[in-house]
Amino acid sequence: MASLRFLYSVEMSPPCLLSPCPLSSSSPRYHLLNRTNKRVDSFRSFRTLRVTRSSSSTFTGGQTQQSSFNDAEMKLIDALIGIQGRGKSASPGQLNDVESAVKVLEGLEGIPNPTESDLIEGRWQLMFTTRPGTASPIQRTFTGVDVFTVFQDVYLKTTNDPRVSNIVKFSDFIGELKVEAVASIKDAKRVLFRFDRAAFALKFLPFKVPYPVPFRLLGDEAKGWLDTTYLSPSGNLRISRGNKGTTFVLQKETVPRQKLLATISQDKGVAEAIDEFLASNTNSKEDDYELLEGNWQMIWSSQMYTDSWLENAANGLMGRQIIEKDGRIKFEVNIIPAFRFSMKGKFLKSGGSTYELKMDDAAIIGGPFGYPIELTNNIKLQVLYTDEKMRISRGFDNIVFVHIREV
Numbered sequence: 390m391a392s393l394r395f396l397y398s399v400e401m402s403p404p405c406l407l408s409p410c411p412l413s414s415s416s417p418r419y420h421l422l423n424r425t426n427k428r429v430d431s432f433r434s435f436r437t438l439r440v441t442r443s444s445s446s447t448f449t450g451g452q453t454q455q456s457s458f459n460d461a462e463m464k465l466i467d468a469l470i471g472i473q474g475r476g477k478s479a480s481p482g483q484l485n486d487v488e489s490a491v492k493v494l495e496g497l498e499g500i501p502n503p504t505e506s507d508l509i510e511g512r513w514q515l516m517f518t519t520r521p522g523t524a525s526p527i528q529r530t531f532t533g534v535d536v537f538t539v540f541q542d543v544y545l546k547t548t549n550d551p552r553v554s555n556i557v558k559f560s561d562f563i564g565e566l567k568v569e570a571v572a573s574i575k576d577a578k579r580v581l582f583r584f585d586r587a588a589f590a591l592k593f594l595p596f597k598v599p600y601p602v603p604f605r606l607l608g609d610e611a612k613g614w615l616d617t618t619y620l621s622p623s624g625n626l627r628i629s630r631g632n633k634g635t636t637f638v639l640q641k642e643t644v645p646r647q648k649l650l651a652t653i654s655q656d657k658g659v660a661e662a663i664d665e666f667l668a669s670n671t672n673s674k675e676d677d678y679e680l681l682e683g684n685w686q687m688i689w690s691s692q693m694y695t696d697s698w699l700e701n702a703a704n705g706l707m708g709r710q711i712i713e714k715d716g717r718i719k720f721e722v723n724i725i726p727a728f729r730f731s732m733k734g735k736f737l738k739s740g741g742s743t744y745e746l747k748m749d750d751a752a753i754i755g756g757p758f759g760y761p762i763e764l765t766n767n768i769k770l771q772v773l774y775t776d777e778k779m780r781i782s783r784g785f786d787n788i789v790f791v792h793i794r795e796v
Contacts, residue, residue: 457623457642461497465490465626466644469517470778471686471793473535473654476517482796487517491628491636494619502577503617508624510547513639515539516647535654536560541639545574553582553615560655564591568600575614584611645669646779653689653791660691663781663789667773678742678772680718685710685780685792692788698722702730703748703766704785710792712736718746728755732764742772 458466468486472479479487500506542554553572558565566589570582584607587600604611619628625642643651645666652662686709701707708722708730716737722730734748751764766785773789774781780792 457625458621458644461490461493462621462626463644465494465638466640466647467778469638470646470650471795472517475515475535475539476519480796486796487638491619491638494626494628497619500620500622500624503620503627504545504574504577504580506620506624507546509543509617509620509627510545511543511641513541513543513627513641514643515541515637516640516643517636517638519634519636535651536656538651543572543580545572545580553580562592564589564593566590566600578616578618580615580617582613582615646776649791650688650779650793659689660789663791667781670774678775680712680736680744680770680772681775681777681780681794682712682714684795685712686795687790687792689791690788691790692786698724699730699762699764703732703751703764704788705768705790706785706788709795718748720748724753728753730754731759732766734766736770739769744770744772746770 465487468483468490472483472487476484476487500508503509538558540556540558542552542556544553545551551572551574552569554567554569556565556567566587568584568587570584572580572582575581584602584604586604587602588597589600590597613632615632616630617627618630619626621627623642625640627637627639629637629639631637640647649662649666653659687705687707690706692706695701695706698707702720702722705720708720711719711721713719716735718734718736720730720732724730731752731754732748733750734746736744736746739745746766746768748764748766748768751762752759753762754760768785771783772780773783778794780790780794782790782792784790
């Protein structure tokens with residue numbers, strides 16, 4: 390049975406309390422769209438807004454405010470965009486980008502003595518973690534599922550009972566699992582901890598369900614340490630390394646793109662989140678939007694799928710878009726292993742941020758062989774937002790799409 394990985398790794402393999410477990414890694418809607426399950430949301434009345442890149446801004450009370458992340462911190466945040474499972478599904482290129490950005494920050498001067506700073510206190514959201522071979526299956530399951538939110542509460546100086554707690558929030562309706570540890574400051578960077586209690590707080594129960602791990606009997610296995618190798622001057626970004634060799638990236642404040650992608654992963658209120666995101670990135674310029682080259686994986690659309698996967702693929706409702714030089718574009722969908730649907734065409738900018746797509750070269754491809762299909766499709770595409778990592782657009786039948794650029 391796969392299991393949970395907390396911010397601090399402890400060698401244990403407690404069983405899943407709910408058997409069979411109702412919460413699994415198959416539930417998130419943040420997905421590879423070679424699946425054909427249907428959407429039930431509708432978003433046909435989406436507003437047209439012109440936007441430009443503003444990945445370091447937040448929207449509060451109708452006003453756009455600059456984020457407190459500096460350029461080096463934004464490089465790390467940008468490197469995290471598109472990585473699923475907080476690092477579980479990261480490609481070698483993505484891992485390299487994250488590791489490089491982490492090393493740069495660790496070489497810079499953040500808060501000199503992080504454990505003595507009030508900025509380390511509070512709730513931190515886990516955004517990324519490496520996966521050492523010592524991690525247990527249960528730990529990997531909870532942390533690697535995007536639909537769950539993972540937090541770490543750090544209270545060292547503002548309480549008479551210093552603690553570090555790891556929280557897995559399943560949802561607002563289900564509840565959370567909280568694992569607590571007694572903590573103490575060893576030096577300017579290191580915190581010592583010892584797990585001593587844990588429980589599920591489930592909304593549908595009037596009492597807490599103890600987590601079935603006898604921490605007192607684990608001895609040294611319940612103990613560990615955590616070094617804070619970078620704490621941002623703003624107190625919004627932290628990099629830590631644990632005694633198991635694990636690296637963690639945690640944030641107090643998340644930038645708008647991260648909030649939007651988190652909402653997509655939970656598949657609740659996505660239309661409203663997109664609307665809010667675009668409202669916080671409005672722009673009066675008319676022609677800032679280019680279809681940037683690269684492979685763009687679709688992670689969300691506002692339209693219900695049809696019963697025909699071929700129609701879905703031809704309309705860009707599945708798979709990836711490949712933007713090439715000289716106005717060439719391709720839709721590509723994996724059907725079954727070793728077989729894929731491919732539809733090629735050309736795009737022409739028709740004004741502002743709108744493009745005309747003519748798709749007229751379709752085929753089923755298996756290995757080196759292709760079976761041509763007579764299929765033509767003309768699509769009007771409007772780019773609502775784009776940056777190096779994410780694109781929001783309106784395409785076929787006024788459907789809104791969110792794409793992530795693959796590394």
